[in-house]
Amino acid sequence: MASVESQVTxxxxxxxxxLWLLAEVTYRCPLQCAYCSNPIAFARYRNELETDxxxxxxxxxxxxxxxxxxxxxxEPLLRKDLETIVGxxxxxxxxxxxxxxxxxxxxxxxxxxxRAGLDHIQISFQADSSGPSDEIAGGHHFSTxxxxxxxxxxxxxxxxxxxVMHRRNLDRVDSILQLAWDLGADxxxxxxxxxxxxxxxxxxxxxxxxxxxxxxxxxxxxWREKVGNxxxxxxxxxxxxxxxxxxCMNGWGTTFLGVAPDGRAMPCHGAAELPIELPSVREERxxxxxxxxxxxxxxxxxxxxxxxxxxxxxxxxxxxxxRCQALLLAGDAWATDPVCPKSxxxxxxxxxxxxxxxRKNEFPLVMRTVKNSRSLS
Amino acid sequence: MNGDVRIWLSAxxxxxxxxxxxxxxxxYPEGMIKLNGPAGEILSRCDGRTVDGLIADLQQAFPSADLxxxxxxxxxxxxxxxxxxxxxxxxxx
Numbered sequence: 468m469a470s471v472e473s474q475v476t477x478x479x480x481x482x483x484x485x486l487w488l489l490a491e492v493t494y495r496c497p498l499q500c501a502y503c504s505n506p507i508a509f510a511r512y513r514n515e516l517e518t519d520x521x522x523x524x525x526x527x528x529x530x531x532x533x534x535x536x537x538x539x540x541x542e543p544l545l546r547k548d549l550e551t552i553v554g555x556x557x558x559x560x561x562x563x564x565x566x567x568x569x570x571x572x573x574x575x576x577x578x579x580x581x582r583a584g585l586d587h588i589q590i591s592f593q594a595d596s597s598g599p600s601d602e603i604a605g606g607h608h609f610s611t612x613x614x615x616x617x618x619x620x621x622x623x624x625x626x627x628x629x630x631v632m633h634r635r636n637l638d639r640v641d642s643i644l645q646l647a648w649d650l651g652a653d654x655x656x657x658x659x660x661x662x663x664x665x666x667x668x669x670x671x672x673x674x675x676x677x678x679x680x681x682x683x684x685x686x687x688x689x690w691r692e693k694v695g696n697x698x699x700x701x702x703x704x705x706x707x708x709x710x711x712x713x714x715c716m717n718g719w720g721t722t723f724l725g726v727a728p729d730g731r732a733m734p735c736h737g738a739a740e741l742p743i744e745l746p747s748v749r750e751e752r753x754x755x756x757x758x759x760x761x762x763x764x765x766x767x768x769x770x771x772x773x774x775x776x777x778x779x780x781x782x783x784x785x786x787x788x789x790r791c792q793a794l795l796l797a798g799d800a801w802a803t804d805p806v807c808p809k810s811x812x813x814x815x816x817x818x819x820x821x822x823x824x825x826r827k828n829e830f831p832l833v834m835r836t837v838k839n840s841r842s843l844s
Numbered sequence: 845m846n847g848d849v850r851i852w853l854s855a856x857x858x859x860x861x862x863x864x865x866x867x868x869x870x871x872y873p874e875g876m877i878k879l880n881g882p883a884g885e886i887l888s889r890c891d892g893r894t895v896d897g898l899i900a901d902l903q904q905a906f907p908s909a910d911l912x913x914x915x916x917x918x919x920x921x922x923x924x925x926x927x928x929x930x931x932x933x934x935x936x937x
Contacts, residue, residue, distance in 0.1 A: 589873070653873075
């Protein structure tokens, strides 16, 4: 998801507008993916925003110029008011994107969402078949997903087919792309795992060898040549392996505004894991949160940056990288992202990648369950 | 691109005026392109009319110069990017 989002680009030097509003409407989910980007403590989120509160968030964000709405979770289909939220978004002029596992979808709901004005659906798959899919996501959902992908196309939606890639499915990329092709995907996003949240916890089990990535990329390129524009395939690299700090959120507080199920506003997807207090849309207006809150200003611009970033010629393209990665790898959210070779702690990333190359035993997965969430947080 | 070809925006593409940005923007799954003035004028007319019809209309709105070559270049580029659906080359998807 991250890569496609970054195509929402703000005009240089303009007053920042939260062009991209991400509504994480619930953290409840029928899946238990071991790479989930939700906070480890997701089970502790209670008191989801009510329908009216979400509608007010949409009103406020649209008035500030927000134009893309991502509705995600957890599994957003678990919200019974999803159609109401989508309908309101359409009336306001949002382009609405539903990010779903497909579980909980059916023909009736698809029809209702279409009538409400939903613009696009991104459906996640975990693998090319049920065995490896169940292994990483828990439960038996593969055939439902297949059916729902067909239904999405039957309802004439543009469909993004999203797969998080890791040690256990990279070697299956050819059959994954075949599946996407057979299901009529318009875009395929092969998103290599970023090691935050649950994925960080499962690094030993999920990190692939460099050879796996190289082969998967070559196979992807072969598919691109074969299918051309009819199915656009994005192979999104993982920071650990690309050894390049990425411009997190396109620059902090420039483009992205996320709202967690309980109303906490987030400057990045992982902000709940950072040592900053998140303002709540229940207590403050969105505009005040965006413009004045500590959370949205703490990493805005470049004044906060340490060396080697401060004097680096890449500063304006990477903004110092990912704050969550800095916290996880350097123990300091203000540090240079250690995935950057210029970071004094880069060796820590190299060591992880080399260890993954040499790893012989497969590690068990810690699944994203309520029980695990409670015991880890 | 021939003059009698009809053009629409591709499915999933939406064009709208954004007051906050003082510009037309093209919206598509999880993305947005902010359009400059001429691009907005051209794309807002891609509603099923022919290339000739579109050029005639633009020429009437902006009579000072011959726009034909520029408009066709832009439309061909937009078509390559997948923004347009046309009655030409339906078979290449």
